[in-house]
Structure formats: C-alpha cells, structure tokens
Amino acid sequence: MNKVLLSSLVLIGIFSMIPAFATSAPAQIPFNSSQFTSSPFESFAGGNFVVFDTNSQNEIILAERDGFGTVFGKFSLTTNGYDQYSMIKNVPAQTITALNIDSNDSIFYATTDKDAIKKLSENGSDTIIYDHDARIADFVINPQNENEIYLLQSFTNEVFRINNGIADPPVQFVLPGGVAATIIAVDSSGLVYLGYGVGSVNGIKVLNSDLTQSSIPDLDLETATGASFFKVGDIDFDSNDNVIVIDENWFFNSSRYPSNIHRFHVDENGVWQLDWTTYGTLSPSDSTSPPTHNVAVSCNGEIIISLDIDGSGVFDSLMRFDAHESTSCGNSDTEPPVITLTGDDPLIVEVGTSYAEQGANAIDNRDGDISSLIVINSSEVNTYSLGTYAVTYDVTDSSGNVAEQVTRTVNVVHKFNVLSPLENNSSNIANQGSTIPIQFELIDEMGNPSTPINSEEITFTINSIGCPAYPRTIIDGISEESDETFKATEGKYKLNFDTKPYAIGCYSFDVIVQGLSHFILVELK
Incomplete structure (x- = not known):
C-alpha cells in the first residue's frame, strides 16, 4: 500500500496465481497474471531499497536509493504492458522508508533525514509536513481528511495522529507476544489498521479514527489462514474496503516458506471472513517460492506485489494481477467543499458608506482549507441606494467538485x-x-x-x-x-x-x- 523494499525494478512473467480455497462468501475469485519480460529500469542496476505506491492515473511511483540519495520515478500500467519509465526528481542524501500518494496524486514520503514526512516538489525544495525526530516505521494519509496523517513509530508501537502538522499525544499499544507493529493503513471509512507480528504471532488490530479500540476484534492471521511462519508484509484495500494482506517470505532452517496473499472482509456482525488465500503459487521455474514484501491495489483494481525473484535478498520485481473489480482510474473524489460565512449575515450598511467584505471559509475533505479559492460576487451591492442585496460565495476543489453556493444578505439602511x-x-x-x-x-x-x-x-x-x-x-x-x-x-x-x-x-x-x-x-x- 504505502511502502516496499525494491531494487532495479523488473517486471517479469513466469508466475501463475491460483486461489487455494475460500472459507466464506464471496466465492473464489479467478486471477489472471499480467506477463511482462522487458525492464525499463536497467539504468538503476546499481540501486537498491525502493518504495512504491500507485496513483489515480494508474501509475506506479517509485523511490529508489541509488547510493547517493533517492531517485523518484514513474511509469504507467497499460492494458498490454507499461509505458516508458520517466524520472520525477533526484533527492540527494536521503533514505526513504515509506511513501504515500493522496487523492490529488501528490507524493509524500518518510525519510531518515530528520526522520520527517515530506511532500515531494518536482521543482524546488520538498516541504516538511511533520518533523518527527524519531524513526518512522510507516505512515498513512487519512482518506477522509487528507490534512490528517497517522504515523507509526518504529519499535515502540506508538501511533501519532497528526493534523496540519500538529501531533496529538501518541497512543501506545501492547500487542500479543510483545511483538512490534510495522504496518499502518486506513480504509475509506477512517478505520485504522495495524499489522503486527513475527513467526507464529501475527495479526491485525483495528482502531477507530481517534485511535481507540474499534468493535472489530483482532485478527489472528495464522489461525485464520492456516499459513505457517507468517509475517505481515503490507496491507491495502480494494474499492469495497476488502482487506488485502501479503506476508513476507520466511527463511527457516535453510528452507524457504511460501509467500501468501489473502483477502478478508468484516461481515455485518463485525466478524472477520477469509475470502481467498494463496499458498506457494507465486513460484518461478524452479518451484521455490520467491520472497514477497508489499502490496498495492491500483485504481483499476489490479493487485500489485513486490518480489525478490532470484532470492538475492533484494526485492527487484513487480507482478500485477487482475482482481476483476469494476473500478476505473481517475480522481474518485466526489465530495464537494463546504463554505461557511464569517461576519454578520445579514450585514447592515448605512447608505453612502462603503461595503466591507466579511469573508468566508471553505473546507474540503481532500484539499483542506481552500478559503483562498472562494469566488465572491458582490457586484449587486449598491451602498448609495437603499435596499436589500445579495453577495454570493462559490468555490471548486481540485477534483472539480462545486460547493453549494452560499449567500449573504446586505441591507443598506438610512x-x-x-x-x-x-x-x-x-x-x-x-x-x-x-x-x-x-x-x-x-x-x-x-x-x-x-x-x-x-x-x-x-x-x-x-x-x-x-x-x-x-x-x-x-x-x-x-x-x-x-x-x-x-x-x-x-x-x-x-x-x-x-x-x-x-x-x-x-x-x-x-x-x-x-x-x-x-x-x-x-x-x-
């Protein structure tokens, strides 16, 4: 969803993916592996540790450490392949630990430089959104309020809720077996998911937006899936808020254990249900299961995973699978901003005096405060003529959603x-x-x-x-x-x-x- 360790990204096509079983409705979903053999990333042959995420234009955004810093780049996924890779920006002397893309396709990343969350600027300096001053394990942007970020601090199981750069006091969680949470994700309703575990202790904890425990119980992944040596690699959501979970591959006693992808949903009674799972089917030609690390669901519903195809310990490959979701790419934000008047309404003005604008505020679910974009029309007001007049206020967010027009009444009196x-x-x-x-x-x-x-x-x-x-x-x-x-x-x-x-x-x-x-x-x- 929001981070992955990769290097010298290559798209390959020697895999197949078959659902093993389904424990409950909906029924098993057939998957089709998109197959590609060429690489647009040969210029990054010396790099390692890449993070990736997807945006609303069906593009994959990459951040790869090349030995001197981090290089951001992108390519588009097409029906039959992908287009040419293009570089976005080179960010020297910074190591990226997590990456998120908001609904406006702005790129945010966590860096070990000052342990901060920054917004990428294609031209000029990147903007520090929040300076945490402690190692960041993961972070995620709240889709209900994109001014809000949830940050998971490394090793401590502390979660911070940050609004407009100001953090609430952290909430610390005690997890089974004393294990650490490594993944944080937020669904479209604002529920916060913590992925935790190592070995036989692994699971998902679901929190309310205020970081209190939700009514949904913790999910024990090993019990739910039957998978052994499971470790949560990443969590993402499809368009129906089904939970896609991928486990990191494990090496134990010189044996490589299978990598697995699972899809869950929470039913109307608040009970976890396993829709499907895979076992050892992401295998190259030698039938050994390649390590997997992260997952992202693209805007058209494809599941994209990262792989260490050759067992080198470097996640250097991506695969995409058709999940047969009826989704489409493009900005999905349909919620309009809300305008609120400041000052008096009605406003009373003496005849012969000037009209002084009282102003208004506009708040958008994705863009935040867009008051500066409000279009005010006071052309009808004539303070030299007694009467009642209307001043209108309009605004449109970056997704093209138009706010309901707000009107202020102006009474010109004796x-x-x-x-x-x-x-x-x-x-x-x-x-x-x-x-x-x-x-x-x-x-x-x-x-x-x-x-x-x-x-x-x-x-x-x-x-x-x-x-x-x-x-x-x-x-x-x-x-x-x-x-x-x-x-x-x-x-x-x-x-x-x-x-x-x-x-x-x-x-x-x-x-x-x-x-x-x-x-x-x-x-x-």
Whole structure:
C-alpha cells in the first residue's frame, strides 16, 4: 500500500496465481497474471531499497536509493504492458522508508533525514509536513481528511495522529507476544489498521479514527489462514474496503516458506471472513517460492506485489494481477467543499458608506482549507441606494467538485445623524436637573431626512459611563431601559430627557435603530 523494499525494478512473467480455497462468501475469485519480460529500469542496476505506491492515473511511483540519495520515478500500467519509465526528481542524501500518494496524486514520503514526512516538489525544495525526530516505521494519509496523517513509530508501537502538522499525544499499544507493529493503513471509512507480528504471532488490530479500540476484534492471521511462519508484509484495500494482506517470505532452517496473499472482509456482525488465500503459487521455474514484501491495489483494481525473484535478498520485481473489480482510474473524489460565512449575515450598511467584505471559509475533505479559492460576487451591492442585496460565495476543489453556493444578505439602511442642541461629541454638556432634547434623523440616499420607521422599532438604554465621555467606557452605575420613547416629528426623532433622576456625570444613550447601534453621549454638570 504505502511502502516496499525494491531494487532495479523488473517486471517479469513466469508466475501463475491460483486461489487455494475460500472459507466464506464471496466465492473464489479467478486471477489472471499480467506477463511482462522487458525492464525499463536497467539504468538503476546499481540501486537498491525502493518504495512504491500507485496513483489515480494508474501509475506506479517509485523511490529508489541509488547510493547517493533517492531517485523518484514513474511509469504507467497499460492494458498490454507499461509505458516508458520517466524520472520525477533526484533527492540527494536521503533514505526513504515509506511513501504515500493522496487523492490529488501528490507524493509524500518518510525519510531518515530528520526522520520527517515530506511532500515531494518536482521543482524546488520538498516541504516538511511533520518533523518527527524519531524513526518512522510507516505512515498513512487519512482518506477522509487528507490534512490528517497517522504515523507509526518504529519499535515502540506508538501511533501519532497528526493534523496540519500538529501531533496529538501518541497512543501506545501492547500487542500479543510483545511483538512490534510495522504496518499502518486506513480504509475509506477512517478505520485504522495495524499489522503486527513475527513467526507464529501475527495479526491485525483495528482502531477507530481517534485511535481507540474499534468493535472489530483482532485478527489472528495464522489461525485464520492456516499459513505457517507468517509475517505481515503490507496491507491495502480494494474499492469495497476488502482487506488485502501479503506476508513476507520466511527463511527457516535453510528452507524457504511460501509467500501468501489473502483477502478478508468484516461481515455485518463485525466478524472477520477469509475470502481467498494463496499458498506457494507465486513460484518461478524452479518451484521455490520467491520472497514477497508489499502490496498495492491500483485504481483499476489490479493487485500489485513486490518480489525478490532470484532470492538475492533484494526485492527487484513487480507482478500485477487482475482482481476483476469494476473500478476505473481517475480522481474518485466526489465530495464537494463546504463554505461557511464569517461576519454578520445579514450585514447592515448605512447608505453612502462603503461595503466591507466579511469573508468566508471553505473546507474540503481532500484539499483542506481552500478559503483562498472562494469566488465572491458582490457586484449587486449598491451602498448609495437603499435596499436589500445579495453577495454570493462559490468555490471548486481540485477534483472539480462545486460547493453549494452560499449567500449573504446586505441591507443598506438610512444614515443615522445626531441633531443639535446635543452633537455626538465631547461638547454634549447640559445642566443636571434640566430637560434636554435628544434628537436624531435618518437620511435617505438623496440626502433628505425622513422618518421611515415607527417609534416602536427604536430601542435604547441609558448607561453611566466614565468622564470625559471619550472614549466611551461603561462604569458601575446606571444601565437601564427607559420608559420614554423617541417620537417621529417634523422629519426627525426626538426624546425629551428629564435629567432630574440622574446624578452629575456622563451618560450614553445606546440607540438601536435599523439593526445598528449608535451612541449619543451626554455630560451632566
């Protein structure tokens, strides 16, 4: 799925693959081995230790250590063979331990250089996604949220969940026999699979996305398959989330034990079921079973495995098998991003002022935060004309999925203006005990005062504030709603304020009209 040790990659065709038995539904699946004899990788004859994965374009991506660093390359699988190998990039002085490809075909790899996960850049420096500072056994990108990575640390059975480069505290697992987990994988539903074991102790543990134990029990692979000397080499999933498991070949007492491929599914009762398994059928002409190490399921459903064809200890060959899945290549992401408005909705703007965009966020299941790609259309808004307007927000992710359009309502309302004898400034001074008129008007788009709303639509409170009145800072004291109301008269709104109940000091009339708050400041001497 996400890593393999290979060298001088060669595609050969001297194998056959026959299902041995099936313990439960679905029925046995016939396999056809695609056969190839030529190699596009002769230029890498001196290299070793390659990792590989597949992308949505039915390409195999390779990372091979050539003695000076790592060379990334690719070739496409075709119906009758493969196209010419092409180099992607040479990354000097780095050893790759794991490789993943996301739904956008971006390449991520784990390196012993700083023990980090990096994103490959074909031009320029690679980006460090997470600097772990400890040896990484394996990592996998969560297909439900590709900003999230699960990292398995070597030797310690600690799993880290990393989101946007920030890691949660690790979760450590105690596995049967004290063995170590070496493989981590995530299915399309977000379940996390740990492959562990050595010798007769081997299995798969299934976790929830928060790394708690799922309701699915651990799978004892030796008991389930009958295979001896099994070691989990790799785990991948087909398009139906069936689990494809491959074991590494074992040498014991100078004997080579068979390599096996198995497919499991979990039934509706949460019970593991073995669909099919193979025993010793991946054999070259001398009938000895070649070591196998890793597996990947391509976008068209083919199972691809790595092999050490000559027993040299170097995994230098690949095979592909037709699993007869009705899948197709190309980006399978069909989930649209989601737009969320920031700021007010509706947004209220006084006539004659400018419209200030409030913004929005867009989150995609694969691309993450794509807020910068939002297309905002506020062309209909005319702040010089009273009325209601719409601002629209649209965005499309890298897979072409279009978000549901979001609309913000913009209400352009009359302009608020305080009238004399009290202006909205620090000279609003009156004698305590007197009755003073507090007045304001609402100005339309033609600059004319009007009374477009009823008095009942105006609310206000009186707050005791610090003196001087600027800045406006509410202090302990009066903060009350008034029984008085502003009355519309002669194109304006007026309130006669009786100051007798109020002590000397500063006060703020907090008036709410047309959905906006306004402050009229008064100082009593």
